[in-house]
Amino acid sequence: MQARKRPWRTRLLAVGVGGLLIGALAAGPAQAAEQEQQAGLRLTALAVEQDTVDATSGDATVTVDWTVADADTAATDLFGTLTVQQVGADGQLVGAPQDLTFSFEPQWPYQASAVAGTMASADYSYAFPVPQYAAGSTARWAVVGATARDDRGGTFTAGRDALAPYDAAFTATHLVDSTGPAYDGLGTVLDQPEYLYNADASVTAKYRLNITDAESGFFRGELVLGGPAGATASGTVRLIRQTDGTLRCGDYDGYDSHDVSCTVEVTLPAGAPAGAWSVSRVALTDASGNVGVTEGLSQDPVHLTQNSTVQASDFAIGPAQYNNWNGTAPLTITMKPSGYRDGIASVTVLLDGCAGSVTEHPEIASDGSISVRATVPPIYTRRCAVTGIGITDGTGASAAYGERFHGPALDLVATQIPDTAAPVVNAASLNITSVPKSALPRNAVLTLDVTSFVGVGGFSLTVYDASGASVGGSSGGVATVSSGRLDLVVRLYQDLTPGEYTVGFTLTDMGGLHTQYGYPGGHGLPVPGGPLRITVTDG
Template sequence: MFLRAPRGLLRGALTLALAASATVVGSTVAQAAAPQLALSALSWEQSSVDVTTDYAANKLTWTVTNTDPDAESVRGTVTMRMRSSVTGALVGHDWVARYEYGQTCCSDAGYVSGTPQESTYQFHLPVRRYSDAATTTWEVTKLTMDSDDASAAVSGARLKSFGYAFSARTLIDSSGPTVDSISLGGLRKPYLYVGDRSATALYDFTVQDGQSGFWKGTIKLAGPGGQSVTTPFTWEREDYSTGFRCGSVSGGDRDGTYMPCSIGVTLPAGAAAGSWRVASLVLKNNAGGQTTYKNPTAPSITVTSNAAVQADDFTISPNPVDNWRDSAKTELSMSVTGARKGVSAVRVDFEYGGCYASGDPIVKDGRIAVAVTMYRQIERCRVEGIAVVDGGGAVALYGPAYAAPDPGLTVNRLPSTTAPVVLGASLDPATLTASEASYRSPTLTIRAAVQTAPVDGISVYLYDTDGEVASQSFGGTSQAEDGTVTSWVYLPWDIKPGRYTVGFGLDDAAGLSSHWDMADRSDSRSLPGGPLVLTITED
């Protein structure tokens, strides 16, 4: 059955539909185009460079456009590399130059002219004198652009529409990189703890290549059971400077002719316990030349997870120790299990070097003990690492120096809580004529109690009859074994005849102070035996 709607209702529905349509159309707003960065020009000044007789550079110039009218800066990098004419492959370390709008220094690309909407830059590339053939090619391999929220990069085929490359006549590199020596870096001792996590050993060496310069390399460690780890490395430019870094050490030069390296080789969790050695060091230069050192002379490391030998129940006794007046002796001991042929060595590292362990370990009451010396007045020594070595060469490691379980040991100095105490004092002489006072200083002898911390500082004051300071002096001092502290009373050259009272303050090595017969201090104490009076008479 067909139902006819009233005419007025149809007209209202049609009007609503048209209104809704108009609303949708009216809500459509044109979106502003996103800012765009583009490379509009790039070329080398010379299409060919000859560096066979001398060093030379080739100037690269490029222009960046930015459609953002409000942009105030442009920055980025340009990357250049050498391509072998023998293999056709890119070879050698890349050369990355930073650029920024308005910046005309320092050792990177320089701003030439323009605005943030269209700006031109240039960079003088030092062309390497050596390659793997008599000719080679240099190319721009990538250019990046950044401005506010916009960024872009140009690489690959897009660069070939510009003058992105030039050729160079070069000398042929006839040798590979060299290394004089390899040493361990970072480790306190040649041990590495590998428990349920990976661990890293550092190897230090300096690579030299006087022709094309060092590029990259690999270092391989070999361990028990055929296990091995190979780590690639190269040098990089520092993020916020013009310096260079190879591994964890900075230094060297931009050409790679001299490059110190500290390379971390990470052994995975569960790496085999025992001796790990440097099996090979492979070095490549910027011409692709290679030097391989097989089994080079280098220190091995002993890896452990503390499975064979274990130590526990660590103790330092006595602790604290009295090292206020001289170095003090104590003893670090532990229980050791699993050792074969006894314990041959216990090596202890302390934070900041305030203590040291010496001598061979001894067996004492069934425990392994080693002597420890704490230097004079060192406040505390935290144990950073303990290496327990058995007669068969197996090792157990403890402490943060080895990223191993921490025994939590600290040698502490005996606390001192009492300020210096004076038992009496005297002046010699106690009377001077005015003329004598111009060239003599009375000796002040203080009898102080021998306490935990020795007296090491003194201040001496001379008061007139009104309680005003007539003279003062201060400085370091020492305390004799019987407690005596000796100083002098400074007298002004124009001191007037009269009676003067001597007051003084004492400081000790613990930073505590006491004051005696000082009229201008509320915390001053009265001197036992009465005040010290200096009399100046007429001539």
């Protein structure tokens, strides 16, 4: 590694010999001329301390020095970024840019802070970690961008042209990375609709894939979809570093650029050709600029439609009210397709709150309608709405309806039949009506004959002494009982004194309605067959 002796750095050190380091990094003629043309926040010096560096070990650094001046005397802090990137022999930027962040005051997550000076003119220095890999054994690197903002709203931005007068480049020796990234696990995301209606507006298809690059690490990628008659659409994704130091690629967070999960969105414009659009090409670029390309693909199609060939009408859902209180409930969605050829290949129905379905080659009834079955889960699903219907005929032409497919609106909603009847107890008895105190503690069994439209699912019971004071009880859930026998345990505790005790209880059904029986003071209903009494004797 060869160190450079910068004239401005020598002058700065000389100023610091006799006391505090108070000078700013001096600018050369070109930089000074640029400084005169700028006002407020500005970069006044920039350089690197090494001409060459060997990065093959993986731990090489190059020291970057710069100065930022701010004419706003009320400013107290600033934040900025320097961008370091490879520059090819043709002058084009290569591979991934490397951002170096800084602030005047030391603070996370900024990498560098001021080492000398004041807000009026502050010096910064940072040991930039040089990447171990490049596409060739040597690479030229340079500071190619700079931005800053202060806490008063002052800003500056400098691109390659503005930074060209500064001597801020170096040459590094690297291990050679000659291959681009690889991928696996390509497919649509879980909630990606199979059908997309794009007659009036653009729509988006989203894909996910896993990307690996053992040397330089992943940088960015492009996904191309191929549609009818050679039409194409593409989407791009880029690995970014977030403020907390983690990485993000599309919707996914990660920690390692060498093994990354990404999502890629591809926008299909309004009116793009109807038909199947499939992934046809994947191009992935690593941080060194190597590109891995896979072409000739045809997978994970989405069906684009304007409903111009195949249509459907007379949509219906039945029953309008379903009974799922005691188990799953069936639903039937019907429609009448038109404009189709070679029959109907498939119908996809998406629902909110219940399970949708895909029906292959549905039967076409004599009235021209087709039917699709769906299932409502038991008990807790109060509402089931159709959010998407997609139809494909035997030639591959399709139609799409509903918000999930961005198609014409549907108004297909079924609801749970309401729970209007609280549980009823037809008979009640205790298996123990008298017990000697010496036999306590002991459990009695309360046997009930119940009737409940939606099923009893919970209970509570309380044991009361002769004065009406509670001396024990229990509560909880039970296996759902719609009619017939229900056994509940009545716990008789050891500290019960001889005397007469009564039992009151509440039954709650799966819809939340409840009925009370046998509570002191006439609360609730009387127990069928009379009060539930247990006598504790002296024996």
